[in-house]
Amino acid sequence: MSDGDSKILEATRRRLTGKQAETVEKLTTSAMTVLAREGFAGMTIRMVAAGAGVGTATAYTYFSSKEHLVAEIFWRRLRTSPSPVSDDADPVVRVLAELRNIALLVADEPEFSGAVTSALLGRDPDVQHLRLRIGVEIRNRLTGALAPNADAEIVESLELLYAGALVRAGMGYESYSEIAERIERSAKLILR
Structure with a gap:
């Protein structure tokens, strides 16, 4: 396993063996099923564990809360989603992508998208840790897209734009597809 692969398999609380990674995969898959059926408010770690075929105590060894579980799923999705490759010379085009x-x-999972917003606003220390990881990943992607002239204030403004849009979509004011359009329009204003 390469170092990059181990980072993907690394959970918030510890590094995982192959068997542990399988258990986490079962839990995250089950969580998505339970979330689609019950919504975030109705989802419990007990339900997720039952769907994964593991004990509740086992689930809690990996995830301290349902907020932690949902934040971990989003983190893994972000971490494994490739950056859009753009050879465009215009950094605005790269940032928008x-x-x-x-x-x-x-965008295609309304229950999950709302759950991500709720989860990332949580005070669980494991969620706070993931929030930092997610923020660093987004900052790195934006900085890379703006390179070689990445202005720290512009990067921070784009981060605030994204975070505000996430909250707005999570509150149900707009869908994630609609918010993607709004982010693009707003980012163009910042990047003028």
């Missing part, structure tokens, strides 16, 4: 790609990671 990055923002659209990130915004659309959850």
